Amino acid sequence: MKRLLVTGASGFVGGRAAEFYQGKYEICAPSHREMDITDEGSVYAVFERFRPDYVIHCAAISDIGSCDREPEQSWRINVDGSRNMAKASKRYGAKCLVCSSDQVYQGSGGKGPHREEECIEPRTLYGKEKKKAEEECLRENPECVMLRLSWMYDVDRENRKGHGDFFTGLLSGLKDMGTVRYPVYDVRGITDVNEVVENLEKAFELRGGIYNFGSPNDRNTYETVLAMFEGLGWDTGRIERNEEAFAEQPRDLSMAQEKLNACGIVFTSTVEALIRNGKVREEFIHKWYV
Numbered sequence: 001m002k003r004l005l006v007t008g009a010s011g012f013v014g015g016r017a018a019e020f021y022q023g024k025y026e027i028c029a030p031s032h033r034e035m036d037i038t039d040e041g042s043v044y045a046v047f048e049r050f051r052p053d054y055v056i057h058c059a060a061i062s063d064i065g066s067c068d069r070e071p072e073q074s075w076r077i078n079v080d081g082s083r084n085m086a087k088a089s090k091r092y093g094a095k096c097l098v099c100s101s102d103q104v105y106q107g108s109g110g111k112g113p114h115r116e117e118e119c120i121e122p123r124t125l126y127g128k129e130k131k132k133a134e135e136e137c138l139r140e141n142p143e144c145v146m147l148r149l150s151w152m153y154d155v156d157r158e159n160r161k162g163h164g165d166f167f168t169g170l171l172s173g174l175k176d177m178g179t180v181r182y183p184v185y186d187v188r189g190i191t192d193v194n195e196v197v198e199n200l201e202k203a204f205e206l207r208g209g210i211y212n213f214g215s216p217n218d219r220n221t222y223e224t225v226l227a228m229f230e231g232l233g234w235d236t237g238r239i240e241r242n243e244e245a246f247a248e249q250p251r252d253l254s255m256a257q258e259k260l261n262a263c264g265i266v267f268t269s270t271v272e273a274l275i276r277n278g279k280v281r282e283e284f285i286h287k288w289y290v
């Protein structure tokens, strides 16, 4: 059995990855306490002991506000920690997948869908950290696969990890307020985290480089939710347009799919997946929605 090291396994993506690949790979999923990615010695000790064939590196400060509040610490984790993982993977011959983000495209100004080779100037500190991590990881280990993930959600269960993901936010908004508001000046892909996790194994085969890795979506977020409600036969009167958010600087983080598709990895479109998930999990959703 091949060996798979997963970082950030107490988190939203890493937890699901460690669980999904259990039984198919021998898994090592050290906690933050067992392996602090900012401590090179602790990272090398785990690699020395476990000798992974593959690494899925999910450990991060994933919240934009937390990065702004603790810039030095988040830089250490998101940039230096990722570089440590890339370096150790090179030394021990492991294929390393690193989670990046569509937030690197915020600030490029241009309309999407954005392509991987575009010149980017991220506006937020989180986006800057992700861009720097991409550069540092690829410099240390050109075989690293940097995955630009979009906003993700899970409808499979109540969100154990306490993450404010898209679907949980939508359903609790409906439950608590009766209506939900979504921005008309914000375009981005929203992806089922389970589809991301399933596709990670295919990403082990990718050549080193940067890849957009999430559902395509060319609608703004208001139109996305509207299309989902129409597809599910839900009451569209409960969705309101938010005309203020991003009005001064409209945001478009949508990602081009050509590079990934050419490698045989295809994501379901955002609206199609939301409708499919909504139908499959109707009973669960009903609990929230009514």
Ligand SMILES: NC(=O)c1ccc[n+]([C@@H]2O[C@H](COP(=O)([O-])OP(=O)(O)OC[C@H]3O[C@@H](n4cnc5c(N)ncnc54)[C@H](OP(=O)(O)O)[C@@H]3O)[C@@H](O)[C@H]2O)c1
Residues within 6 Å of the ligand: 007, 008, 009, 010, 011, 012, 013, 014, 031, 032, 033, 035, 036, 037, 038, 057, 058, 059, 060, 061, 062, 063, 077, 081, 099, 100, 101, 102, 149, 150, 151, 152, 153, 161, 163
């Ligand atoms: N969730 C999304 O919608 C989304 C979208 C785009 C990109 N991404 C990216 O995808 C990756 C996974 O995101 P996520 O949502 O799963 O994040 P998350 O739920 O916030 O989990 C982050 C994980 O990192 C661990 N961690 C933090 N600092 C660490 C350190 N110094 N050493 C070892 N472990 C450490 C945390 O453990 P403790 O809690 O014990 O500290 C936790 O397990 C991140 O790179 C994120 O930026 C996520």
